Each structure stands twice: as C-alpha cells, then as structure tokens.
Amino acid sequence: MTPTSDSPPNRTIRTRSPVRDWEDALISGNGSQGALVHSGPDRTRLTLCHERLFLPAREPLPAPRTAPILPELRALLGRGESRAAAERITALAAGEGYRGTHWIDPLVGAAELALTPDRPVPGPLTRSCDLDTGVVTEELPDGTLHRVFASRADDVVVCEFLRAGGLEGRLTLGTLPEEPPVPLWARADAGTDRLSLTVTLPDRPAGTAPGYTVTCAVTSEGGTVRPDGGGLAVRGVRRLTLVLRTEVAAPGAERPPAPAVLPGKRTGPLLERHRTLHGELMGRFRLRLDGAGPGHGRGADPERIARLVDAGRYAVISACGDLPPTLQGVWSGTYDPPWRSGYTFDGNLPSALAGLHPTGTPELMPPLFDLMDAFAEDLRENARRLYGCGGILLPAHASTSGRHNHFGPEWCLTCWTAGAAWVARLYWDHYAYTRDRAFLRERALPFLTEAAEFHEDFLCADGFSPSYSPENTPADGDGQACVNATMDVAAVRDLARNLVRAHRVLGLPGARRWVRLAARLPGYRIGPDGCLAEWAGTAGPVAQTDRHAHRHASHLYPLWYERDPAFADPRLAGAAARAVRARLAWWRGQEADEMAFGLVQLGLAAAALGMSEEACEAVSLLAERYWRPTMVPTHNRGRILNVDIGGGFPALVAAMLLGSAEGRVDVLPALPREWASGCAEGLRARGGVVVDRLEWGPDGVLVDLRATADGPLLVRMPDGDRRIRLTAGGTVRLRGKLRNG
Template sequence: MARPAPPDGISTRLPAASWEEALVTGNGRQGALVHAVQTQVRLTLGHERLFWPLEEPLPAPHTAPALAELRALLRSGRPRAAAERVVELARAEHPGYARTRWIDPLTGAGTLTFTPARPGWGSLARHCEYATAVVREELPGGLVHEVFASRADDVVALRLRAPGGVDGVLALGPLPGEPPTPADTVLTSGPHTLALRVAFTRPRPNTPTGYVLTCRVCAPGGRVSVDGPGRLRVRGAPEVVVLARTTLSRTGGAPEADAALEELEPDFTALLERHVPRHADLVSRARVRLTPRGRADSAPVWGEELLAAGPRPELVERLVDAGHYAIVCATGELPPTLQGVWSGAHSPPWSSGYTLDGNLASAVAALYPLGAAELMLPVFDLLDSLRGDFADNARRLYGCRGLLVPAHVSTHGRHNHFGPEWCLTLWTAGAAWLARLYWDHYSHTRDVAFLRERALPFLRAAAEFHEDFVSDDGFVPSYSPENTPADSDSQACVNATMDVAAVRDLLRNLLRAHRVLGLPGARRWAALAARLPGYRVSPAGELAEWASAAGPLEQADHHAHRHASHLFPFWYEGDPAFADPALRASAVRAVRARLAWWRSSDADEMAFGLVQLGLAAAHLGLADEAHQALRLMATRYWRPTLVSTHNRGALFNTDICGGFAAVVAAMLLRSREGRVDLLPALPAPWTEGEAHGLCARGGVVVDRLEWEGGRMRAEVGARASVRVRVGLPDGTVRRLDLVPGRTETVEAALAPRR
C-alpha cells in the first residue's frame, strides 16, 4: 500500500494574547509553547516530568474498619452521611486531610523571548506544520523564527532570521507569578549561554530536587554580549540558533547547566533532518480524508477562517490531524497530562497531571486506531510504577487485595484527593477501566509477551480487588464519576452502571487472557462475574446510570451532566448483554437523552463528555448522534491554533485532541475480537472520503477504505493469521482468512439513509 500523504498544518494571523493561544511542538519529553505577538518572539519551555513538589503524599485514609458502617448508611438512603464519614475518619487520622489535597502540578520550566531592536508594526503570521512539528512565526518587519522539539536529539531548536541580520535581546526567565511552593531561582548569562536554575526547597524522594533550563546561543557572523542576568544582546547575525533543554535534578544543591548541549552541532537543518523521520512516522501512519481529492493548492489554512466556516467535513478532517499531532508531540516516557507536555502556569487547572476517571482515556483513545500503539506503552509504564500505591489504597480504604486507582495522579498514586462532595474514594472502577487499555494493547498488536508479562498481572490484580470488595448486593459503595442522582444530595451511591460495566469487561478480558495463554484458574473469574449485578432500564426506558436503588432512593437519572459514565459498555468492544434488543434500545435512548442536554446552552465544560457520547453513538450505529457530538466538539472547544480547550473557548487542555480523532475513527471502523464493521456510523454529510491505515482489534488493519457514489471498497489485512467476519454497510457479512503481508478486498453498497 502506498503510504498516505503526510498531514498538513494550520496557520493563524492572530497574535497570542497568552500562552494558552500558543502553537505547540514537542517530542514527548521536551515541549515548547510558541506564542509570539507583533513585537516579540515568545517560547514557554517545559519537560514532561516537571511536577513541582506541592504537598507531602499521605497514606490513603484507613477506612477499611468502617466499611460495614459506610455500607449501612448507603443502604439506608443516607449517601451524604457516608461521604462525610470518610472525610471525618481521614481528618481524625491525619491533620493534613483538614483540607482538599491536590497532586503535584505540571509547571513550565521558563520563558525564552527575543525582542528585536527595531520591532515592526502590522500583521503577523503563525504556522505549525504537523509532518515536521516545526512552528514558524513571521513578525512584522521581516523577523522569522522556526522552532521544533527534536525526537532524535531531545532538544528544542530555535532559528531566528531577519533581513539585514538579527539584532535584539534574547532573555530567559521563570514563569510569571508565584510558584506553588518556595524555590531558589538563579539566572545566569555567559558568552553564549543562558541558564535558569531552580532548586526546590521542599523536594521529596519521588520528586526532582530542581531543574535547569539551559539555552546555548550560536550566532555565527554576529556579535553576542551579556546584557544582564538571563539576557544576551545579539547584533548583526545572519541567523541565530538556540538549542534549549530542560533537565531535572535528583540530587541536592543547585542543578548544573546542561553541558551535553555543547556536544550538539548547532546546525538547525541537520537537527531537523534527524528528527523528521521519527516524528513523521508517528503522525502519518493513518490518515482520514473527508473532502474531495486533491486540495487545490498549498496556501495556508487559517484556523480562524476554518472555525468560522462551521463544522464542515474539512474542519473534521483537519481536527483529526491537529488532535493526533498534539498527542504524538505530548507522549514521551510518560503519557499526556491534561495539558499534554505543556504548561505556562505554576498552578494549572486541576494541577494538570493525569486524571484517570475520564481525561487520560480520552487523550489516548485514538492511538490504537491511528496505528501508534507504541505510544500507549508510557501509559502502562506510569501505571506499573504506581502499583505499590494502588495496592496500599485498596488495603487501607477497603481491606482488599488488588488495586484501587485514584482519580488524580502525578508523582505518586496515593488516594489523597477527595472530600465530602467529590467523594472520589468511593470510585472503585479505575483499575478495571485501565485494564481494558492493557487488553486492547494485546488485541491490536497481538503481542503475546505483553499479554503474559504486563497485561495479565494488572488484570488479575484489578480483579482481585473486586473479588474481595463486591458484596451480595453489588458495588457498595460506588460512584458514577462526578454525577449526583436526581433524587439524592450526594455523589455517593451504590451500583453505578460504570462499575458494573467496567468489571464485567475486566472479567471477560481476563477469561480471554487465560484462554490465549493456556492458563488454568479461570473458574474463579467466571464465578466473580456471576456475582455482579445486571443492568437496569429506567422508568423512562433509558439505560440507567445506577443499576439499582439505594434503600429508599431510586437513584434517578440526571442527564444534565458532563460525564456519560453509564455508556462505558459502548466505548470499546461492547458488552454481549446488549444483544438483547430491549436493553440495546434503552442504550440508544440514554445516548439521546444525554446528547439533548449537551445541545442546550447550559452545556459548557469538560468536552471529553462528548467523546464518551460520540464513541457510544458510533458503536450503536447512530450516525446522526455521533455526528452531532463531533459538531459540538468541533464548534466549541478549539482555538484558531487548533489546540483544544476544556471549556468553551477557555482552559488549554488536550484530552479531546485524542478523543475527537477516536470518535471519527469509530464512525468509520468498529471492531471486536473476530469481527470488524466498516462504516458503521457514516453520517450524511460525509458523501465521499477515504481512510488509510486504520487499526482494529484482532490485529486487523484496514489498509485502505474509500467510499463515493453510494459504494464502498476496502483492503483488509492483518498482523497475524486470523479468521475475521467483516460487516459491510449493506448489512451483509464476509468471512475472511487473513494472513500477514496480503490484503483482501471487499466491496459493498452503502446503506440507504432512512
């Protein structure tokens, strides 16, 4: 198969009012926010592990002895009292729980600026090229700069050029505002070096003791002189190249400048040539086209004009490229935080970090379908590094074996963040949900060694928790992330549908892992599955968000809410229970009920709730509803830079960068072990298009999928020999025996629109 063309980029004529309106580049470890105004170049630099030490992690509260009491309160219809009792016990145990405790925040390392001696006035142009990760900004007066974060050399490279030579001041400084905790900060300038050294005054064993941001400045043919601490004046240089790197220190004392930068040849072009193949491979493996073949020319696509034109297929196509680009740039040794690998603030919203009750799963949701499975490994590296804390959480909170995952983590995995309203200690589905990502890695890659050595231990530990925790009446306590039943005064609950669905999914995957690996001992997991509650249909005929009542409380549905956690059964392979037509119809009604709220003017925050709805709608074959979710995401949550936000037009956040692309992929390809469906939720506006390199469960790869004029054609291959059923849009099913290195072609008519 011919490799698809590399993705285009985006441009904007708008200056950056703040770092949140930056264009982005990153190599996963180093990140740069590029946010020029007419008179100054600005780069905010960061590192994926730069979590500022905030608070000493505490042991999770020891509430296990009170579990019977908590259950009695919930069963008697007193959920608020149960939530408050957890907080009371925690505060009695440790005074640190007297207030809400946050995770260590992701912060930027510092800001590098260049101020020309003779600034120009007028318009500027800002560009980001996805195929190379180069950001280019053209300032009035002719000053041009380019910047990228190299995957080959782990350095941020900046090149400045101007007619008549570069003349101005390079300045390095810390982020504006007060840091979360005190730190010793030193700025230095050398003949060709700027350095910002920060030593944390309250480091911990699991955090860095400080960091240094080093900038090596090369201006051949020009003059460079020190202009004060953190400042260099450049005169008459044909071009200036700056090599910047943030390094973290794990030892005491002030960190030293990065001497390794001196070993790099300051050749911008050579650095770029080493970087591009690694980056381009990740962003180009899969492509989606929803517009007529052959874009007219190579003229810039202006983000502000693209957004103003509305949710046309071209915008959807561009947002898939933009979102996947951002997630690739933000994935290194660690997965993307709420803000990817970027932060321009000391105290970002929700401390950035990893939010495991929805945001992280959304951010990485497109990595498998778009063929970048290796970028999921940092997710598992992070989780495996925190397993000791997860096990302590399970033991201390509930007296159980296994793993209990908190909603928020960064430098540790202890369950410290909760309160009487946000009663997050009652959320027990986290490890079961994350276990699905482990299974999906095997399902997409067919890596049996990964299944045996990494996935199976996590799945087994996640199931052991529920083997101990699940009571005769199910999940008590429980929590449907951040929602409150309509007839309750607390988020505390029993038998959240998410718990039921996630643990059912976990146990199915654990049984399959036993079969694949030929292991004994599966009966215990089948016995646990038999103990789980079933799903419930609400009086309105919808799949209920809570699978049973809590004493006198019905636990009635509350659709005016940003999460859609009860739709978990449709985000991945689907639960076989929904082969029941009545139960499936209830799920359709639940999607439509929650989507109706999102269409209202009150719906605003947390765009990844639309990802949850879009994935569920696509799985259920609801093309119009999936398209509505995309339209809402496309028109509310992207800046002209095509970097997404958390709320409408506010709060830099990357979780729907992956989630948006995942919904588009799910509308084109649905999969489970042994079955793929082509174009399961194709909306009417997508009259023609094609996709290359989409990946499915079972190790299936759709090398090419195209549709036009009422017909579709696909070339289907596989990573390993497999027999698969292929569902076609006309309702027929083909059975294919696939072998590596060979594709099979299928064709069919598109289903008529009802």
C-alpha cells in the first residue's frame, strides 16, 4: 500500500469575502438554534434563528375534495389533456378557498443582535469557521475578535467579543430589519446584565404559535455596560460574553414564553460541553482524496471535493435538531425565504438527509420520522379528500401542517402521489443501516403499510393516473399532470419489496398482499432514443416523450438507493446509462441558474451503474458551481442558501466509494481516475456494516469491515468478489488491486 498520513484533515474554513447580506454569513447551529454571522465594518452582527419559528401567515386549508372528480380527471388524462386536468383541479379548489397559490408558513429569522462601534472599522474582516467545533470567528482590522457557536449541549448561542483596547459601542437586540408579512408586536427590554426581545403575533390564525422570546444574558470584563434606550452602551469592555436562547411558544399557547433562565456564562465550559457532542458527530467520517498528478486531472480538485464533503456534513449536522432540516436548514435571515423554506419532499429534503446514514450519523434521522408522526392525521385526510383512498398521501411542500395546500394549474402537485413511498425508503434504510428491529416493527412497518394502502386503492387499470414526474413536462405534452411517471412506478415497487422483506425479517404473515400490489404496477419503458423513459406509459394520444433538458432526474429513482433488481437486465441498465448521459449533456452546457440536487440524482444513478467518469463529472459540477466562498451550499449557482446538497454531495461521494445492498457491499464501485489515491474512515453500509477504513492507491486497496451482527457478506472488490463471514464486533481486513490483473 502507498503510505498515508493519519493526521486529521484541516477542517477550518477561512475567507475574507465581503458580506453583502445574511446569505454571505458563516453558519453555526445545534439543530434547534441557529446563528448567521455576517458582520461588516459598520457593525458586528448575527441573526438568531430557531427550527420551529415558522411565521403563521395563513391558516392551512383541508386538501381540496377532488375525489368525486377523479373519473373526470382520468378521462382528461386519457385524452392527453394534461393542462385541462390541472385546471379542473384548480377550479374546484378555488371554490374551497384556494384562490391563487396557497403558500406554506415561512421559516423566518428570530432577531438580529448587533454591536455597533462608535466609529466604523474600515477594511476587510478575516472570517473563519471551525467545522469540528462549530465556532465562527471574525477578526476586525482594529483587533476586535468576535466568536460565536451554537451549543448542542446547552441549547444556547454563545457570542464573545474581545478587544485589548476595550470595546466602545452600542449592543442591540431587535427584529429583522425588513417589513414582516404579518403584524408583529415587539418589546425589547434592557438591564445591566441582560437583553430580551418578546415578539407577539396579534393576528395569527387560531391554534398557531402566539410568538417567541429571545433572551440574552450579558457578562462583561473591564469597563462598563449600562442600559441605553432599549439597548446597552458598552464602554471600555475588554471581554463581552453573551449567552442567547430563542424560545418559540407551542401552537395554541396563550402568550410567548417568559425570558429564559440561561446556563452559566463562562465560555470555556459551554464550549467544552458542546465540542464533545458536535465534534463526535463530525468525527464519525473522514475523507482524504489525492489527485492523479499533473496532466491527468479533470474537473474539480480532489482536495476541494473532500473539503466540501466536510462542509456539507457540517451544514446538515448543524441543522438536525428535533425537526429535520428545512430548505435552508435551521437558518433564515428574512421574512420571505425562497419557497418559504419549508420541507420539500419531492427532492430537496431527501437529498439533505441522504448522507446521514452512509457517513455514520443515523441518530439524526428520527426527526424526520417524528415529523411524519406529527403530520399523520393530515396525511390520511389528504388521501381521503384528494382521491377517496385509505392510507396516507404526503404533499410536496409542508411546514406547520401536513395538509396538501400548495399546487396550481402549472405546478399540479396534487398529482404527485409518490411522496410517502419515497419517505418509506428512508424508514427502510434506517433499519437497513442500524439493524434496529424494534424500529422496524414499531415505526417503519406501520408507515410503510399506510403508504402502500394508499396505492392499493389508488391504482387503476391504467396504472398511476394522475401522476407527476417532479416539475418536468413531456416534450409532446401541454402540462405536468401525466400518467405513470417512472418515479411513481419505482417508488412503489421499492415500497412493496421492502414490505415483503419487513414481514420476513419480523416473521409476520401478510407479505403476499404486497406481492399482489407489486404485480399490479406498470413495467419500466425504454424510449425511442434508447433512454430509460421518464414516463412508463402513454397518456392516450400523447406519447409522453422525454425532455432531457430538465433539472430533475426523477426517473432514475430505481438507482438512488438499493438498485432495483429489474436493472439486472442489461437492456434496462443500458437505457438508464443513456438517460444519465443525456441529462448530463444538458447540465454540461447550462449557464443559467438551475437547482443543484438534480446533479446529485444523476451522480447517484451513475455511481450505481459503475459510471465513474459521469459520477465524477456530476461531483465536479456540484463542487464548482454551488457553494459560496464561505463553503455554505446553495440552491442555484452561487446563490440562495440551501442545505440539500449539504447532504447530497457527501452521499454522492460516499456512493462512488462504497455501494451496498442487503448482504453485499461494493468497494470503489465508481472510483474515477482523478482520485488516484485516498482514504475514507467511517463509511457505513446496509446490513449494519461499518467500513472503519477504506484506503486505495497505486499499490492496491485495503478495507477494514465490521458488523453489528453475525452473517455472511459478499464483498465486491475491484479485482473480484470475496465471500466472508462477519461476527458482531469483529473486524475483517481485505486487500486487493484497483483493477483486474
């Protein structure tokens, strides 16, 4: 083996890029509390955020009662009248209160904390973020040092200012500096050792949160701190320590919470407790990638790719609390975030969560399952009202409720029925990676069952009608409503297969029911161009021909997780490979803003097919286009803070290094020649397998495997298959060559 260094990678981000707005911030978060640190020469500033602070802007309505017109909708789709079907849904919904798009409640920033110096400090700031501790540091040209972290141990944001010559300025805590979409009543209070902000929502819909409180405990060393018109005047203070907490009232409460009683104000113990928890999560996975040398590298620098894996994991770990990450994680510096920054289930949220299992942080997944529990009655109501079906129907967008509220004549999202089946795969994977049989029996099986019960009732002689392939329109169609989107077929095939496996693992009867469901599903289709078709069947006179110039790649779903057994057929595998190349050719020439996670979808499919160069190109496009100088991921090219590729990018890199299915792991299934050598520590595989170390280089491959339970394992090494047996807690080391011969 080529010698490697065991020294940990440098996980500190440094930048001197200017701050234009809150999206240029460095981020810190403990899952529940978030801090955006975005100072400038005129003030040192951070925006405080909370995972539950969805502004109750509109009362959620029940999903429209379209079940009685389902035969009419199916007839329209059978005649190829896609737009007419979507407009019929919209017209009916208008009579039930849906006039125009009904947006979800937005995730908003709680408050802005600012220390404004008596005199601005010109010149660029030196800014850094230590990913292993979550500490953000800013150094001003006058020597002022500003440190911030969100403590996972104490559920507070800690902010420290230091200046040898003494701080001179005014400390304030207030609401965001923009007009809110609904009335806010804000009251700021100041004392020598505290600031507080209480925000009440006087016109909120019934049963929603009445407001929130931000509390700031203040400790100073040297100089003086005194109340000054709702803020604090700071004079000659060498060290100013602030401990802050945002608390959001429970829905239906009478008033905002009282100001919090905060933990001890010494920074050292607070940081040490937090460092232990956050650092342990970050330390579960480490990656080093080395390039192929001069003249051989294409695409993004391998070292940058490894650093972005760390940065992506940091963003998602910092955004997983009692709730899963929204589009923007746990951060928002506005009252009007893009797409209201809720949970987007038809791509963004699954991408954000995709790296949690393969990089070793499965305990961050249950917030998704808790959210599904909270939405359960709404999901059942959606199924009944929209389609007259049992089971559950998950909307594409949600925040404070699971009601199917967001749709329109173009974005006909009520036609998307695969959401619960997709989330069911995340339930199954949680079992597959952890081998937690109690979770499988008590949480996964009930959810999978209800997701499948919907499709038992919904499937008709034509298959899935209505259907929807997220955001794409057939090239010969006039709307997005369709019949038999390949994603729907694939997600429900996967759901039925996993239900059969769950019954077998738990020794329960009833699996034949799900075999019968699988038998009712349409098959996959290969289009005239030889690509895997995005629509598995026609809609009457409309052939539903592919349109590869699109940012989603939903028809490649059968390859994102465990490869659908149907793709053992070389014809289907070849068609999928051609579909990857067709979409990638479009992405290659894109200069306009397009969402990032579609490249994750392409890359995962390429990795599953062993298409190493195509997977590498997807990684390179992601690395070169979708990150700010702060290494915070974005939705569009360099703009719109968004955490979906924060999970998707590490998941894609991990999939290129390790594939897995029940009873099998694939070592380096899509290793590009650009990654000539490297080392990954802490990869995880389905079947409860942990890859403590995977190392490769010109001299060969080394892999250390262990498992949580005894059992046989097929290991597909680059130079051939090995059949081994793992015992719980024991380690097996395998060596091989990078290529046969």
